[in-house]
Amino acid sequence: MIARRLQYELMSHALGPAMVAYQTWSDERRRSRRAAKESPFGPQLECTRKLKELMTRHYLAGRYADGAVPVAWVTSGFPVEFLRALGFFCVYPENHAALCSVQRKSAELSEVVEKEGYSRDLCSYARSDIGCALSLKTPVGRLPKPDLLACCTNICQTVLYWYRALAEHFRVPLVLLDTPFVYGSASPHQIQYVRDQLGEAVETAERISGRKLSGERMQRTAELALEGANLWGQCLEQGRHSPSPWTGFDGFFHMAPIVSLRGSEETNDYYRLLLAELQDRVSRGISGIREERHRLVWDNLPVWFKVRDISTSLAQRGFNLVCTSYTNAWAEAGKRMDPQDPLGSAARVYTHIILNQDLNNRMEVLRRLATEYRADGAILHSDRSCKPYSMGQVDLREKLASELGIKVLLLEADHADPRAYSSEQGETRLAAFMESFA
């Protein structure tokens, strides 16, 4: 146990960063040898290197976390603050699944679980992550085994089925935070239900970590989470400038810390750095894409395995994603965190996540984003794997087009599984959409 702890500390604080630095350096060398092609994008964000370091260090530390510190696997919408305050190392299977997709591993991992009888119609994140648990194959080398699974249904019910399967596989307790769907606003008994469950969840987590939740630590973590959400929000708001200093596609990657390392000093340090760089780019008129002629809103998760292709197609014709409802969600909710009442406010905050609210609210968010970011078009990614995010988009498309007078594309794809996407049809639709602006 002590040896394991030492190994973990060593990897996360000393050796880990050194290895990351080495990898970054060799990556850059490799890149510099390649001929610089005409890129439709603006100069790369300096911060990207730091982001890579931060995330690689996180996954590297993860390799040695189990046995050293308590490990929890959590959903992106779980109120992770109390787990952090209890000293848990948190793994985000959704973030990991996105990584698998970017690295083109989703199909292979899915085949593992499809052999076990999982339907191909199930969420591709769930399929690739369960596939990773069963086959131990992962692009990050190794994921630490969980002592606890923590699942909040504010993003979908899918996570519940997914985590139940993980609980069965790892034979560890599953903490469920069931958040009633919100029509208009949540009623007091619904918020109370979430608050009660948080109490139950804290008890379980205390038992597993062998620690008592300290009020002081909890408050500090909530403060950090609040500050982090505000910083992330400010970063996103830089996109309101014309031209936007970055692209929504950058945002998909730079959101990793607020999702996976929310409530930590290093995350907030990172976003301060990113914010400074974005502000500097704004003052110098540096744009996310070479020539910004049109500004788009994106709804739903990214098409991880096609981010490069889609962003390039758009940038080549002067289209920039200036905001996305997805990255915005992590800025929006966290702002209402109250460090004086961390668990009570968490119950409210985490119930009012965009995906746990009705379509009136969703329409309002999209309308507000399109207006504030002065968008003249929107892409709604109709995501085969994410039914809660996608249902209603057929109507939202019409409503956005008619009420705001902008052009809207419904793009059929998937967030992780390339087998569910037809590149040719997707490219054609995207091209036709862009042509319609002429």
Next chain:
Amino acid sequence: MRTTYLQSQKDRGRRVLAVLPIYFPRPLLTALDVVAAELWGPPGPPRGPAAARVQTYVCAVARNALAFLSSGGADVADGVLFPHTCDSIQGLATIAKDLGGWKKRSFTLLHPKGPSRQSARTYLLAELRGLARELGEWTGRSLEPKRLSEAIELHAEIDSLRAELLTRRARLALSDRALYQLLRRGEFLWPEDHLAELRDARKSLNGQKVQTGVPLMATGYVPEPGSLFEVLEQAGAFIAADDYAAIGRRLPTREVVRHSDPFETLVDGWFALPPCPTRSADHASRLDHLERLLERSGARGVLIHQQKFCEPELFDVPAIRKMLTERKTPLLYLEGELERELSGQAVTRIEAFAEMLSTQGRAA
């Protein structure tokens, strides 16, 4: 036929509430003189101008229901109740309410997920009371605790009769088709009318076994299309144990504790239901329940009958498969999209399954 019946109920001063799958407090509706008319799709391709408002990768139950509601198919109903069964029915609820499809009143029942925890019990009690209040205001009737208690007893009797017909299936001189038609009429009949039909059917129970085909267990969402049962019968098989969400999973597995507050009784009834993925039962209790059903019924094979894209059900399939493989119980996996008829391919698979089981029976 359904519409005519429901209209006649309205003429008697009752209100009609269309209800989406699966779980809702029937006694509460009965006590307020509200007839529930369940909406499982309906089967067939979605029709009308709203047919394409839900993407094709969403289950047909939700997709068809929006098309049906939007095109006036459920206009005999005075309101709709959307239980929080899954993401798709949740999505349907907000589309119909916020973006058009249902103009009359809609209600929601955001029932808790997971095991019987104190937080879930307290919440369900408050949620049921809230629904009762809303329905009371809507009907203009006051809910008397005595009437609610009576309605609870009425439904308990219905449930126990339904359970009896299912558990003593092999002695029941009715075809699967006829039995399931009867059970599914409970989806829209006023409870007393349904009770009368059930009592009548009970007379067909014999002292000894009358079903001679290969006994099967069925687990899945909803037994559609109904012609499935004819194909099974012709192939020499019958359903001896039922774990359809629409049928068997709505019958309590134990005696429900009667509390002085009938709402408390409703809450206990909720947690007395068999394990179901849409209420997020854990695998262990679900598999236990299925194994008990298998053993009690003597089923020789299992039909896993799902709707395409039904996440809650589909996520449980690997565990069920594994359990059956370990027990060496043959299984047939059948997936549909609320078609009106089985495809030729599905018929072939069912027939081959029955052929396989009957030769195995001979070998044994």
Next chain:
Amino acid sequence: MSVCAFGIDVGSTTTKAVAIDAGGRILERRVEPSHPRIEEQSARILDSLRGALGDAPVGATGYGRKRVKAGRILTEITCHARGAWTCARRPGVLIDIGGQDTKVIRLGPSGEVTDFAMNEKCAAGTGRFLEVILGRLQVPFSEVGDLVAKAAKAVPVSSTCTVFAESEVISLVAQGEPLEGIVRGLLQSLAARVSALAGSLPDGSSVFMSGGVALNRAMVETLQKVLGRPVEVLPEPQLVGALGAALSVRS
């Protein structure tokens, strides 16, 4: 040797019929493209067999089995299993890639079906998948083997949906990928789908193959590679279903 039974397998693309003797040997065979008027076609084929060999009971199977005037009607699964057992005489896993559906049938120690899997209604993983795309590439089925042998490497085709794969293949061609590599990629994609349907195979179990696609050497080799074990093609693989149907009425 006198005729003892007829078997007819009315498939979605071809109709196959056999006449067998008491020992289960095939005396006569007929293979024709399936006609929509199943009753007429099957009656004509059976009459021609009767004319040559005399009368005998008829067993029917296949997609159109219920339209045939036969003494016994059984599904393809049972018939392929019976036919395969007569040829192989040992337990194992039988793969039949048909025009409309693909079947994986497990044979028990006495030839009984212990389990089977069939693709869902989509054409992915069936002979139709190959047919559509090869047709699009204008590659005759008979040339697939030679073509694949020439491929330096497979060009991966990731879509398994027939419609998606078709457009993917067209764009691969447009990008200048070699035809032989694409065809090899297609076979691999189909084999992966079949392997997924088969699930994990018990160690040491034999794998047999029936159906018209089994005549394609390249497909069999690809399947062997993906499954990681030898695949034994049954004699006259396209007749196995008809043979099983005949065996089921053999007195």
